[in-house]
Amino acid sequence: MSGGPLSCFSKQGILLLSILHYGVGISLFNKAVGDSVELPSGLEREDFKSMEWKYKKMVIAEFDGNVSLPRSQFEGRLEMNDSNFSLIIRELTLKDSGEFLVSAASNRGQSPTKTIHLQVHEPVSKVAIQKEIKLLANQSCSVWLLCNVSVCSNLSYTWERGNETYRDDQQIHFSLSPADGDISVTCTASNSVSEKSASATVKCSNTTPEYNTWMKWYRIYIVVALGVAVVLILTVAVAVYYCRGRCNTADLTDDTRGKDTRSNSQVMSIYETLEDLAVPILNKPQTLYDKITFGRQPEDPSSSYQEVL
Template identity: 80%
Template structure:
């Protein structure tokens, strides 16, 4: 079975990045659509003469003795804590992802600008396994499995088959023989805010010939915390489904696009 190395950014790594404070590095917050988030300014009210929050270089909150909220995409969803200047955004959308800058001036000096990155993710709502099983000439079977997910970016994959675990591949391939019997396989897809699994049973028999199909045995796990594969897609219910990357046979490659021979010319050659 194919499988890649462990992802360079584990869930623990994402969580660590998400709670970094100023002075250590740029803060990263991962949130789900519909969540609220409070972005810390790292400031204290005492001694601050003026300050402002910017989103993508546009001022969205200002303080100069009083707090003002210029018109922005966050209208009706934005609030600033006037005691520590933290920024609260409610009912997050995917479009709220981006870079937030907070800058301030005290009575004595200009305070260095600080940066926070907010990444809003769509929670995974559905996972299904597409499978293709073909009987080979030697009576073994070639099995291709594809993990289809309701969202299409920033995903990690884990496959389990018996005691074996494989990571980072959306599609896997392995061989079976009739003697192997029923084999249970599980795909788990996750992003920074959610995780969901689907399971399928595959087997090899002498009459095996299955078209691509989808399983719906799924389990949902919410992992919200503050903390590729193909270019052609079809739509199956609410899933973005890439086509299984099945290899062509040598015969296919040789005869692809070949014009059929003229039957009359063949007959003449025999004569």
């Protein structure tokens, strides 16, 4: 089985890591969504004439003779104790996580700023074990187990198999033989504010089929996603090719129409020219003078010589 035996990793160890991470003098509070928290200021009213709480560099509560609560994301959920200046926040949300700074001034001067870190967690509400068992050629079984949890962040997992306890990742893998019989496995998922457990029984037999479990469905999802991607790519390619073809056809049609228009214009021009040339043919000159002044209306001859001509 993957993973090693569970070491002495307790809440004291988590607290030590928190101190190393945030530093000495910084208080750490872990709360669940929907909880309330009271952040202590460490001050006494008679010793200080003014003080303030800050969250992300913004004043959210202050005292200068009277308690004042400026508008903030905690509006309607915030309260400050006017005797010891502790800060009470109700109905916590994940967005309330962060550092709170408290500072005060007395007759002796400014007091050191105190830092309090609040971490709000989503509680673990559901745990389930999904399994895949494959029968191998040597008649043993390969077992894959996945601890499926409703929360995905800041979790630790503990696996128990028989009399052994292991700390591992979200999934584990081990081998079984038919001689091992029924094996009980328990997964416990936990964070700083809650924990849940789930159990399952696994068995290896000569007739063990490949289970239709999360691993198989995962492969199916991958294949389906790839198929959809290929279909989309082909559809886009065909659409682009079709549009280009339509555009080219439209261009050829416009060119053909343009040529026809120019041809018709040329024919009409030639026809009109011939028609214009045909007019003088119908009005042939009658006299020598008409040859010079074409188009003159014929007059009655004034002399026999002109008449002869």
